[in-house]
Amino acid sequence: MRRHPALEPFSRDHNDALILARKLIEGRAEAVPELERLWIADLQPHFAAEERLLLPFLSRDEADRLLAEHAALAQAIAASANPQDMGRLLHDHVRWEERSLFPAVEARLTDRQAAELLEAADAYERSRWADSPRRAELVQRRWSRRRRGLP
Ligand SMILES: [Fe+2]
Numbered sequence: 128m129r130r131h132p133a134l135e136p137f138s139r140d141h142n143d144a145l146i147l148a149r150k151l152i153e154g155r156a157e158a159v160p161e162l163e164r165l166w167i168a169d170l171q172p173h174f175a176a177e178e179r180l181l182l183p184f185l186s187r188d189e190a191d192r193l194l195a196e197h198a199a200l201a202q203a204i205a206a207s208a209n210p211q212d213m214g215r216l217l218h219d220h221v222r223w224e225e226r227s228l229f230p231a232v233e234a235r236l237t238d239r240q241a242a243e244l245l246e247a248a249d250a251y252e253r254s255r256w257a258d259s260p261r262r263a264e265l266v267q268r269r270w271s272r273r274r275r276g277l278p
């Protein structure tokens with residue numbers, strides 16, 4: 128199913144997170160330094176944005192799980208836990224969001240909520256551009272299509 132545009136910025140982050148999770152699980156040498164870099168540049172801002180923007184639309188159980196898994200990942204990284212374990216935590220968290228949580232959120236957003244979330248998610252997306260010119264270009268192309276009413 129196509130992701131709602133209001134959740135697309137998070138799903139774009141998830142693509143990168145899944146690539147990193149795979150490297151951690153495979154025990155690749157570059158994976159841990161990459162995790163340390165991405166934790167500051169990508170994962171922390173991503174978690175903070177999910178907690179700020181998505182929590183109002185989650186059930187109690189969903190919110191508890193999201194916060195617990197974010198905290199577990201933060202603790203594992205702070206403690207330099209086993210890379211495979213961190214990779215699995217990251218992988219399973221992202222898969223849960225993509226396969227269960229995001230479809231549930233999409234289904235329950237009213238049009239007005241979706242429009243407000245889209246605006247906030249676009250602002251979040253823009254905040255990521257300093258780190259990724261490639262992503263800036265991709266997103267600007269998407270926005271231009273959206274403005275013209277194209278899929
Ligand atoms: Fe998350």
Ligand SMILES: [Fe+2]
Pocket residue numbers: 137141173177221224
């Ligand atoms: Fe996420």
